[in-house]
Amino acid sequence: MSYYWIKLYHEILHDPKMGRLSDPLWRRTIELFLMAGETGKTGQLPPLPEMSWTCRITEERMLEDLQALSEFNIVHETEAGWFVTHFEQRQDADTDAERKQYQRKRERKVTHSPEPVTSRDNNVTRNVQELKLKLKIESEEEEGRSAPAAASSVPKTPNQVPANDQTIERLWQQATGMPTFMGNTRADDMRRIEAVYNRNEWDFQKTVTELKGYYEAWINTVSKKTNTKYSKQNTGWLDWAIAGEVNSIDNGHRKMTPLEKSMLELQKLSEQMT
DSSP states (O other): SSSSSSOOOGGGOOOOOHHSHHHHHHHHHHHHHHHHHOOOOOOOOOHHHHHHHTTOHHHHHHHHHHHHHHHSSSEETTTTTEETTTHHHHSOOOHHHHHHHHHHHHHHHHSSOOOOTTHHHHHHHHHHHHHHHHHHHHHHHHHHHHHHOOOOOSSSSTBBEEEEEEHHHHHHHHHHOOSSSOOOOOHHHHHHHHHHHHTTBHHHHHHHHHHHHHHHHHHTOOOOSSBBBTTTTTTTTTHHHHHHHHTTTTEEEEEHHHHHHHHHHHHHHHHOOO
């Protein structure tokens, strides 16, 4: 599985099959390639509701697009679900023969390219620049060997997922059960969730458990001023998550409910097991 990238071939630009697609279907194709890469190497796509949510369209529209692309053999449906056709073969590592073939193509392009009149001077300049770059790299490597290693921001375990907008939205969705952010505080809400996520060292499930605990505490807290429970649309519970404690808006601190204690105990147990 690759969390970061997939192979996207240059030949797509010249593929008649891709060229006949409408602009929306062309974009949908790339989105499906990326979702298949995020799911794994087999080319299997997520369930229809998850695909439609990712593309921000209705399930009916998502199904129409899948059926349209299946006519071009870009995707196909099986009993196990939808798949990107030939995805696994296209994403496999290149063989030695394929690498040699690509190398020969690149060399032919260089050989057949007309050489400009000023190419000799350009070559001299390029050689000087390459030498300077090499010296700079060697100097930085020497400094790096004598300096303490910096903490890496690259995830090191399967539980760790890179922080991006889609990951933050998934954290929100799984913590609250709501499909997307509410109101006009989206940017601030995403920033606060990302702060909690970073504090948990990109551990997705650990962050979901913590956020869910604070969200459940929020919607089950009764305001003494209005005698009603706090609104689900109010994201003040994210302030609790940032602070690491449950507070009452109109009465300072309060005792945690049994549910809140259970959620936080699960979180602590999870931390001890990792």
